[in-house]
Amino acid sequence: MKRSLLLISMMLVLPVTLIGCATSGDLEKVQAEQKLIDAKAEQALQDAQAAKAAADAAKLRADETSARAEDAIKAAEERERIADEKAQKADAAFQRSMRK
């Protein structure tokens, strides 16, 4: 009976000891890896944020440029319209002046 109990006890203690040794070794490794990954993640996040910020800035610039271009087009169209209007007005006056 005693021998059986000892055997059972040994069977229980040995794996536990073995498990305990494996966990502490791996933990350090995992922690180190986690740090690396975290650093990578941080870098990636920073990169992504930087990229987004750059993209946002570029979009803003593009929007501003587009708005300026639109304004310039509108201004040019307005100038053209005014010039056409002036030319048409002048021509209409000329045609009237050609009557007897």
Added chain:
Amino acid sequence: MKSVQEKAWSFPGHPEKEIERNEFTVAKGEDVIGRLAVIRLEKGDTLPDIARHFGLGINAISTANPGVDIWVPEAGESIMLPLSFILPDAPRKGIVVNLATMRLFQYKEDDKSLVVSTYPVGVGTKERPTPRGQMRVARKATRPTWHVPASIAEDHRKKGDPLPAEVPPGPQNPLGEYALYLSKSGYLIHGTNKPASIGLKATNGCMRLYPENVKKLYNDTPVNTPVVIVNQPYLIGQRDGVLYMEAHTPLEGSGTVEQEKVYAKLRNIEDKSARTLDWKKVKEVQTEARGIPVPIFEIRQGSEKEVPKPIKVEHPDKLYGKPEIPELRLDAWYVLAADVREEIDALRIAAIINHQGPQIPARVLSRNKGYRVIAGPFNDISEAKDAAKRLKIDLDIDGILIEPVQKG
């Protein structure tokens, strides 16, 4: 079959010095006369000056060159001279006037050939249109007196510019130097003191010609010559086995009827030839209404090489009839006609003033922040006041009198 209506008017080779503009021989069975031409504009040109030199009306040159500024075109720009015409569908004798194209055709036949002289005309306004129909030259007169019709006298009175009952021959006489009185009472073919009005709907029903053209017409036209006045905005005719179409903007209210007439003629040609016409092309020509004969159909197949290309014409040293501006004088009176920021506006106003009839000389003076249009020189205050009055009445310009710098 290549179109002659393409926009890129740059042609290799040396330009021609001269091109026929008024007198053409009509080959038997043919309806198209003349040649299209192109000319490169120079600084200071206006379309009315180019038009007059080449015997064209202002309507013809501006519709042939859409988008080109009439008064301030760009120097170096090539423009089309529409010096090819389809003869109106009317008997080829005497005088035929096509109101839609604003062109007069005078036929002269001898034993061998039929010759046609053609001139641009100014015609009646929408309110006072030129009458259509058959008439004849009832009498002729040089240096005619203008008996002012009551309606015109009333118009002028309303404008604050009362006219005498009669205007004697001279620069103020709108009939010019020659007149052909038509059998339809009150209607004349005459000259003008406003040459820039040729090709405009600007008369009270008469037909006016450039002074140089009316002189020739007067000398070539005996009393009793038949005169037919038609309205044909869509013309078709053939030359060298090719059918051409020439489209003009129809006079008010006549578009649909005239379109039907020309479509009927085209359908007839289609039936006779047993081939299908390019109706898309027909519609295109009609929509563009450039007043240029455009080939639309080969009546005789294989006529491709016979469609003539526009010829390049050399710019003359001096354009006939171009208004001249006298030198500035310190002892003269002037009228400040405009003070504007843009040079193009000043140039346009000056050109329009210069093309009044009789001419009011005007030039552009540049200054620090803009441009001034100065009319003159005038010999005395009375001349300057007259010019200022005309500027106000005719062009709604409020001119300011400028005294002489030095007393003469």
